[in-house]
Amino acid sequence: MARIVYAMEQEISLERESVNEVESFKYLGTVISNTGSLDLEFSAWNIRTLQEVTNTNRLERRTALVCKELARFNIDVVALSETRLPEEGNIRESGKGYTIFWKGKALEEPRIHGVGFTLHSQLVHQHNLAPKAISERLMTVRIPITLNSHLTLISVYAPTMTSTDDDKAVFYTQHDHTIQTVPANNKLVGLGDFNARVGKDHRIWEGIIGRHGIGNCSANGQLLLGLCAEHQLVLTNTIFQLPKRHKTTWRHPRSKHWNTLDYVLTRDRDRGDVHITRSMPGAGDCWTDHRLLISQLSVAEADCQRRIREAQKTWWQRKAAETQSFATNVTCAASMQQQRKYSVPHGHQWAA
Incomplete structure (x- = not known):
């Protein structure tokens, strides 16, 4: 679970780095x-x-x-x-x-x-x-x-x-x-x-x-x-x-x-x-x-560089969304598994 959340954070961080590179791409006048x-x-x-x-x-x-x-x-x-x-x-x-x-x-x-x-x-x-x-x-x-x-x-x-x-x-x-x-x-x-x-x-x-x-x-x-x-x-x-x-x-x-x-x-x-x-x-x-x-x-190459960075940005956004969705599903599945593990079966009495 911790590894999944870390991976999600890493992908979002890489997406931000890609966006920052686009914004800081200065062409000297x-x-x-x-x-x-x-x-x-x-x-x-x-x-x-x-x-x-x-x-x-x-x-x-x-x-x-x-x-x-x-x-x-x-x-x-x-x-x-x-x-x-x-x-x-x-x-x-x-x-x-x-x-x-x-x-x-x-x-x-x-x-x-x-x-x-x-x-x-x-x-x-x-x-x-x-x-x-x-x-x-x-x-x-x-x-x-x-x-x-x-x-x-x-x-x-x-x-x-x-x-x-x-x-x-x-x-x-x-x-x-x-x-x-x-x-x-x-x-x-x-x-x-x-x-x-x-x-x-x-x-x-x-x-x-x-x-x-x-x-x-x-x-x-x-x-x-x-x-x-x-x-x-x-x-x-x-x-x-x-x-x-x-x-x-x-x-x-x-x-x-x-x-x-x-x-x-x-x-x-x-x-x-x-x-x-x-x-x-x-x-x-x-x-x-x-x-x-x-x-x-x-x-x-201005147009080429721009298209590459736009494609990178779109790809990282999609991967971040997929990772977030996967992490949410895993979290829900783990929570349900924990509930089933500690729930009392129907008709079962705890020992005195």
Whole structure:
């Protein structure tokens, strides 16, 4: 009897948990597309510097100009490279609706490198987001998708070809460790300036490079491909058939040739969630030789998730009702059995 009542309580508790999950299923201020999916707009942008120059006639700060461009493309999350700002900090561009986070070298060190995130301020306040700086080349942020899962983003600014082998080894060791700390059930997106050309050999690097890569592979590209192979990551730039101007992200200062150095990576199992990854030649002049790289990712299927949870709720309600009915019948049967056990048979006299 006690076990039956306990089972009934457990099923009712599970039903309540299912209902609570439906109520707390927050979607970050994302938009529902025509296909019913919940999408986020990501981008990676090497902006060369966020430092202000005193001898300029610009009416707006550099951070404001960058945010203005991001708002024009309706981007939710941006990985910034080569910010060149010292220490660690953040600034809110309230007029543009974005908050910029950065991590740079110490104040007394040269103003080089630097990495950061620009997040839509609504996301920051709704989910109390606080990016975590790993170094002046790596930064992460976790965004809740459902009650029990997150989207982990890694903003990257990798060493250039002229960097020392030690610098490259330190960076890729840190990057490898950062990826390992991401829970397996989390969606993972790495984006930024990897300073690497991966080429187009999709047969050798099957599952990592798609059929639409360009150019040749560099030494840094080999390092990046090795990291992707170890963690089953796909270079989403290479899986879409696009004009070359929408694949390349950086122009060589001497040859004037365009190359791809900026990438958006995700787990191979989630490649179907990426709708598009492309560069934007139309992005405004923000004193950078890198094009803005944009990627659209489905973080959940809205209608599918809703139908599943409604079915779960209905099922738990029906099971709770059946369990309650069964427990009531068992209780009545047990009560009748107890009455028969201790009742005096007709014509029987108790002994004196």
